[in-house]
Amino acid sequence: MIDYSLLTPLGWTPFFQQQLDFEQFEQNVGARVIAQHRSQLIAFTGEDDVVIPITPNMPAIVVGDWLLLDKDNHYVALLERQSSFARKAPGSKLEKQHIAANVNTAFVMMSLNNDFNLSRLERFLALGNEAHVDTVVLLTKADLVSDYQQNLASVHALASVEHVFVINCLDSSDVEQLLPWLQPGNTAVLLGSSGVGKSTLTNTLTQSFSQKTGGIREDDSKGRHTTTSRALVKLPGGAWLLDTPGMREIQLVDSQEGIETTFADIARLAASCKFVNCSHSNEPGCKVQQALQDGEIDERRLNNYFKLLREEQRNSATMAQKRADDKALGKYYKRTQQTAKKLKGR
């Protein structure tokens, strides 16, 4: 039976509750996926860690997902996600890869020193907006720079950025400003490129809390034991921090909505151009070019908007093509097999 007192601290909400019918409510238990390995998942019921072998008939499940289990802790169903992070699979693979589910807040991190780069920040914001999570910008390493006012102002000037904090990741009183987003049951993720301070902030947030607690042993294919730590870490205040390496290398895919939200100011202008199919380069009546000339929008930001849209379209198109190719290839094999059978039957 679903036990709210166990699940609410893990992030269970009416959104998940309403997906159950009476029988499921009575007969199943809920569990949240806290770690994901090649051949098995680890889910937490609020009382126990449960090892769930991954079988071919299960849908793709990621860290943060909610599962229903039967009384023997066997997998029954995956619940619909409230939010979901996806990216283009790294390397040359043409696949969309889900990374994490049911996150409430993304802390988008950027350091104030030489690595400060608004276009990179916009890319991570688009990812967060696409996933339908609250985004909070953290400008880190404030202690290493003498004057950050201009950089801070340039972040405040970005449309769609609501919350910005300037922090030293090593300073717990700075980090305390984030507590409103770290309430019990809330799930947060740290986004940002290498070196911005994700591990440092994680350590400050967890203080003496060891990430290794609850390490799970998994047999690898060679029969060796590999100890892996949780990807979903409970913070002392009761929030959950998702720690997955997949959040570092980001290529956008199927993210048009996230990009439009991040660049809402430009998207709004673009929608009011004279021609519906305006490319916003040199058409008459282009509101985007007009705003650029009037100094209402920034050239860097406009170029980045176009760049991210192009990247998103390219990735989505190649993936759609691959899906179509795979389907066609599948049909071809099926036809060949059928022909072979017929010939055999003669």
Ligand SMILES: Nc1nc2c(ncn2[C@@H]2O[C@H](COP(=O)(O)OP(=O)(O)OP(=O)(O)O)[C@@H](O)[C@H]2O)c(=O)[nH]1
């Ligand atoms: N002075 C200062 N140093 C910081 C701050 N944040 C991070 N650092 C330092 O910057 C270096 C990189 O920080 P990490 O926390 O490892 O960065 P990361 O984002 O986890 O990097 P990856 O693991 O590569 O993704 C470390 O030496 C940290 O001590 C900060 O706010 N102030």
Ligand SMILES: [Zn+2]
């Ligand atoms: Zn236009």
